[in-house]
Amino acid sequence: MSNGKRRKAAPYKKNGFFGNLWGHRELYLMMLPGIIYLLINNYLPIGGLSLAFKKYDYSKGILGSEWNGMSNFKFLFSTKDAMMIIRNTLGYNFVFIVFGTIFAVAVAIILNEIRANVPKKIYQVFILIPYLVSMVVVSYIAFAFLSTDNGFINNSILHERINWYMTPKYWPFILTFVNLWKSFGYNSIIYYATVIGIDTSLYEAAVVDGTNRWQRIWNVTLPGLRPTIITMTLLAVGRVFYSDFGLFYQVPMNSGMLYDVTTTIDVYVYKGLIILNDVGRSAAAGFFQSVCGFILVLTANFVVTKVDKENALF
Amino acid sequence: MKRKIVTTLLCAAMTIGLLAGCGNSGDSGTADTEASAQEEEATDTKAADTGDMVTVSLYIPTLAPYTDEAIMEVQDAINAHLAENYGIQTKLVYIEIGNFDQSINLAMTTDELDVTCYFPENTPLATYVNNGQLLDITDYFENASDELKNTFTEAEIKASSVNGRMYGLVRKYQYGGYEVAVLNKDIVEEMGIDPAGITDMESLGEVLYQVHEAHPDIYALVPQSTNEMSWIQPWVKRVGLTSFAYTNDLDSTEIQSVFETDTFKEFCGYTHQWYQDGLIMQDAISNTQEGTSMVTAGAAFATLHNADVDPLEALYPNTVSTGVIIPPQSAPSDIGNLQYGISTNSAHPEESFTLLSALYTDAELHTLLSFGIEGKHYVIDEDGRADYPEGMTAETEPYGGFAATATYPNYLLNPVKASATVDDYKAAVEEWSTKVKMPAVFGFYFDTSEYGDFVTAYKNLEEKYYEPLRTGSVGLDDVLPDIKSELEAIGFYEVIEKMQGELDAYLAK
Numbered sequence: 099m100s101n102g103k104r105r106k107a108a109p110y111k112k113n114g115f116f117g118n119l120w121g122h123r124e125l126y127l128m129m130l131p132g133i134i135y136l137l138i139n140n141y142l143p144i145g146g147l148s149l150a151f152k153k154y155d156y157s158k159g160i161l162g163s164e165w166n167g168m169s170n171f172k173f174l175f176s177t178k179d180a181m182m183i184i185r186n187t188l189g190y191n192f193v194f195i196v197f198g199t200i201f202a203v204a205v206a207i208i209l210n211e212i213r214a215n216v217p218k219k220i221y222q223v224f225i226l227i228p229y230l231v232s233m234v235v236v237s238y239i240a241f242a243f244l245s246t247d248n249g250f251i252n253n254s255i256l257h258e259r260i261n262w263y264m265t266p267k268y269w270p271f272i273l274t275f276v277n278l279w280k281s282f283g284y285n286s287i288i289y290y291a292t293v294i295g296i297d298t299s300l301y302e303a304a305v306v307d308g309t310n311r312w313q314r315i316w317n318v319t320l321p322g323l324r325p326t327i328i329t330m331t332l333l334a335v336g337r338v339f340y341s342d343f344g345l346f347y348q349v350p351m352n353s354g355m356l357y358d359v360t361t362t363i364d365v366y367v368y369k370g371l372i373i374l375n376d377v378g379r380s381a382a383a384g385f386f387q388s389v390c391g392f393i394l395v396l397t398a399n400f401v402v403t404k405v406d407k408e409n410a411l412f
Numbered sequence: 413m414k415r416k417i418v419t420t421l422l423c424a425a426m427t428i429g430l431l432a433g434c435g436n437s438g439d440s441g442t443a444d445t446e447a448s449a450q451e452e453e454a455t456d457t458k459a460a461d462t463g464d465m466v467t468v469s470l471y472i473p474t475l476a477p478y479t480d481e482a483i484m485e486v487q488d489a490i491n492a493h494l495a496e497n498y499g500i501q502t503k504l505v506y507i508e509i510g511n512f513d514q515s516i517n518l519a520m521t522t523d524e525l526d527v528t529c530y531f532p533e534n535t536p537l538a539t540y541v542n543n544g545q546l547l548d549i550t551d552y553f554e555n556a557s558d559e560l561k562n563t564f565t566e567a568e569i570k571a572s573s574v575n576g577r578m579y580g581l582v583r584k585y586q587y588g589g590y591e592v593a594v595l596n597k598d599i600v601e602e603m604g605i606d607p608a609g610i611t612d613m614e615s616l617g618e619v620l621y622q623v624h625e626a627h628p629d630i631y632a633l634v635p636q637s638t639n640e641m642s643w644i645q646p647w648v649k650r651v652g653l654t655s656f657a658y659t660n661d662l663d664s665t666e667i668q669s670v671f672e673t674d675t676f677k678e679f680c681g682y683t684h685q686w687y688q689d690g691l692i693m694q695d696a697i698s699n700t701q702e703g704t705s706m707v708t709a710g711a712a713f714a715t716l717h718n719a720d721v722d723p724l725e726a727l728y729p730n731t732v733s734t735g736v737i738i739p740p741q742s743a744p745s746d747i748g749n750l751q752y753g754i755s756t757n758s759a760h761p762e763e764s765f766t767l768l769s770a771l772y773t774d775a776e777l778h779t780l781l782s783f784g785i786e787g788k789h790y791v792i793d794e795d796g797r798a799d800y801p802e803g804m805t806a807e808t809e810p811y812g813g814f815a816a817t818a819t820y821p822n823y824l825l826n827p828v829k830a831s832a833t834v835d836d837y838k839a840a841v842e843e844w845s846t847k848v849k850m851p852a853v854f855g856f857y858f859d860t861s862e863y864g865d866f867v868t869a870y871k872n873l874e875e876k877y878y879e880p881l882r883t884g885s886v887g888l889d890d891v892l893p894d895i896k897s898e899l900e901a902i903g904f905y906e907v908i909e910k911m912q913g914e915l916d917a918y919l920a921k
Binding site for chain 1: 545695757879
């Protein structure tokens with residue numbers, strides 16, 4: 099470079115590991131910050147998983163604490179609450195994935211159909227705002243709607259006194275609505291980015307073929323979105339054993355009578371940790387969630403591979 | 413070549429920046445009140461002045477705002493006093509009370525924390541002990557000065573002990589309380605209500621119905637705090653220092669589920685009827701406000717409230733208190749619901765105990781820690797009482813300790829505040845202690861270390877029903893069959909049976 103000539107890309111030589119390292123030292127140096135970040139934040143903490151199999155003693159530390167086998171895992175399964183918290187976690191996530199995807203894709207397509215640029219940008223900003231609002235704030239917005247005495251729904255719509263925070267049957271719908279309202283903006287923008295990347299000549303060809311708008315969506319837009327939908331769904335499937343703590347703890351105002359429909363694994367573990375200070379049990383719950391998520395991602399990806407190999411994640 | 417050098421330098425800077433971030437030893441999430449970089453710098457300077465003295469950290473929750481500058485000033489003054497009298501130094505770590513439990517749990521995994529406040533009301537003392545978090549200070553205490561040993565009553569020593577070993581020192585404070593209702597003064601005067609005539613739930617109910625009829629636009633009764641209907645109740649909680657065992661009253665030694673005690677049933681009978689008749693706010697279970705705030709503002713007529721040494725009228729303007737609804741009493745966990753102890757991971761246990769001991773016996777040190785610097789954060793008036801400096805209030809005074817005395821180890825050592833209704837804290841607390849009735853089961857301890865799963869399951873069950881029933885939002889008769897079957901499913905009755913056997917053996921001794 100210093101002599102003004104572009105250096106030819108060096109062909110890959112079998113110089114051994116260190117030879118290659120030196121040969122591409124600038125590139126490796128550029129990688130270094132990222133690698134260090136990954137090691138510290140993503141790989142070092144994996145060692146902490148051993149906590150899931152230990153009775154953690156603060157005075158002995160992680161390495162010095164005694165092993166206690168699978169005892170910490172019993173915490174999640176030893177009571178009658180086990181079925182309830184797993185049902186809630188999986189059930190809500192399933193509903194969120196299905197409705198979330200449909201809703202976000204629909205909004206992305208609608209956004210794409212809007213031709214005027216200024217309104218389109220305004221809509222994009224407005225639908226993104228809920229995603230940026232803290233769940234604590236959301237819980238108070240929900241309270242403003244659902245308050246028995248002063249809530250908007252009781253006073254302005256129904257004109258009757260429903261005690262929403264004491265009635266579990268409404269909450270699967272309320273939580274689903276709040277989740278969709280909060281997350282659809284962000285997800286729809288991801289899908290919208292894919293939609294605008296679809297080759298416009300496909301639409302032009304479809305117009306020449308005499309298709310109407312609905313047919314173009316069905317035959318061009320949706321197939322174009324399929325890889326993104328599959329990727330997003332696979333990522334979501336990997337987290338079906340996790341739940342949004344704020345959604346399930348803050349939005350129902352931690353109302354006791356709603357526990358049967360609002361307690362998920364994360365909420366249960368949080369309460370256990372607060373009462374017992376036992377990080378071993380929390381580590382076990384996290385381990386369980388990760389392993390189950392990992393297995394589910396592998397399974398889902400395997401199914402995708404069988405159906406449509408090109409769109410599989412790996 | 414230049415470009416290569418710039419690229420290399422950039423990468424190196426990024427890498428060093430990344431590693432520099434990892435080396436930050438500050439307490440994450442506590443930066444709001446902890447003097448951080450400035451503090452470290454000053455501590456280092458101070459350390460240079462004080463030779464090889466050991467620095468012991470002291471973790472305190474904040475109930476009021478503290479500025480970093482004020483904390484630093486007070487810390488410097490304390491360190492000058494400590495250097496002269498004890499040969500140690502301290503580092504004050506103030507943490508917002510909402511994050512306090514989580515923060516000290518994290519800090520206790522390292523040697524950053526030496527001496528700390530902790531709340532056995534939130535996390536039972538036995539849990540801290542079973543987790544190996546608190547240092548056994550029995551030997552230190554036995555070899556301590558008589559002044560320190562005489563500071564604590566037998567009951568207080570028992571409250572900071574597990575299986576006969578001491579793990580902390582309880583905060584010196586009046587414990588327990590009696591129950592009254594705090595009423596809106598304007599309505600009381602307007603309707604000619606006699607507050608002293610209200611001495612039980614029946615007489616309170618009669619007045620609530622009258623007020624509801626005259627003022628249907630306000631709540632007749634609201635919870636004391638958020639969704640908690642009252643802090644004092646006739647049934648006895650935390651038997652054996654557990655979170656799940658109750659007795660019906662102070663004299664009873666029969667352990668029960670709270671939902672099956674007669675006193676709970678009676679209380680909930682009143683509140684449910686009042687709730688159905690529209691006397692209690694319908695959103696009581698999701699309420700986020702303090703009852704007294706609503707009463708003071710005229711949004712509610714009454715709230716149940718605990719009281720002790722200081723009259724409530726002095727705390728809440730535009731209110732008047734009723735007669736005593738529940739006489740002075742204490743739960744087994746009331747003594748020592750705030751304690752100070754030493755982390756097992758402390759690198760300096762001896763120096764930590766020196767500091768801990770001094771906090772309970774050295775009036776100058778304690779006043780400095782809790783009130784701040786005289787003339788700057790508080791003043792002594794002509795009557796010898798402590799007050800805010802002229803022009804300052806609880807909101808503007810930079811060192812919040814004056815407004816948060818309850819969080820410090822021994823406020824009996826402090827000068828009496830100008831706002832106090834007593835002349836001598838110590839005499840007032842001792843007099844109060846003679847009036848408070850202790851439960852028959854006080855002193856009994858049940859080891860729950862093998863019942864972690866049960867304790868969590870029970871906690872969920874109790875949270876599900878306890879407050880909805882107390883606020884009257886749900887009728888006990890409607891849910892009692894469900895509660896019983898859920899208690900049975902989590903093995904409650906087996907645990908209670910075992911516990912009862914141990915309690916009987918304890919009482920027989």
